[in-house]
Amino acid sequence: MIGKVYNNKEYYVIVKNILRNSEFQRRKEFKHHNDSVYDHSIQVSIVTYKIACHLSRHIPISIEDATIGALLHDFYLTPWRDNKEKEIKNLHGFNHARIAYENSCNIFPQYMNNKTKDIIKKHMFPLNIIPPRYIESWIVTFADKFVSLNVFTKPSELPKYVGISLPPVKDCPKTLYRFTKKFVSNMY
Numbered sequence: 378m379i380g381k382v383y384n385n386k387e388y389y390v391i392v393k394n395i396l397r398n399s400e401f402q403r404r405k406e407f408k409h410h411n412d413s414v415y416d417h418s419i420q421v422s423i424v425t426y427k428i429a430c431h432l433s434r435h436i437p438i439s440i441e442d443a444t445i446g447a448l449l450h451d452f453y454l455t456p457w458r459d460n461k462e463k464e465i466k467n468l469h470g471f472n473h474a475r476i477a478y479e480n481s482c483n484i485f486p487q488y489m490n491n492k493t494k495d496i497i498k499k500h501m502f503p504l505n506i507i508p509p510r511y512i513e514s515w516i517v518t519f520a521d522k523f524v525s526l527n528v529f530t531k532p533s534e535l536p537k538y539v540g541i542s543l544p545p546v547k548d549c550p551k552t553l554y555r556f557t558k559k560f561v562s563n564m565y
């Protein structure tokens with residue numbers, strides 16, 4: 378699923394300048410659960426791109442803004458495992474969207490508009506309580522959770538989203554995850 382879209386010319390034209398950027402490349406060194414922030418960001422942008430292409434047949438939607446916002450949604454400054462903060466408001470899950478937003482504005486101002494800003498700032502909804510304003514932002518907040526956590530099967534991973542480690546709890550049934558995966562896979 379991922380490979381097919383990654384080789385998609387339209388997708389690649391949208392993302393190529395960001396992918397080539399050295400600061401973005403540095404995210405290969407940032408661990409994100411089982412992969413790197415670089416890989417995770419590409420996966421979220423691919424899932425977002427697929428959903429946006431699918432929905433654009435029915436409603437007005439900016440495929441480019443959605444895809445770029447997705448690619449930059451975790452463009453924060455330091456690996457979250459390096460954050461030793463104990464105060465809840467300073468935990469990675471609560472503050473990295475703002476940091477990613479500020480960093481994106483610094484490094485990629487040419488891609489920043491109302492939609493891409495909203496996507497990055499609000500992708501942690503509902504953890505960050507202000508809801509997304511645009512359909513593009515809703516897609517990314519969904520795609521991020523779908524890709525990064527397998528939250529539909531592993532609620533035990535949810536604390537990682539906030540930036541803390543807790544002992545594992547029992548996994549829930551996999552039905553919803555399978556349904557969502559099938560939905561995304563069938564879009565092309």
Ligand SMILES: [Fe+2]
Pocket residue numbers: 450451473474500501521
């Ligand atoms: Fe994030």
Ligand SMILES: [Fe+2]
Pocket residue numbers: 417421450451521525
């Ligand atoms: Fe993410």
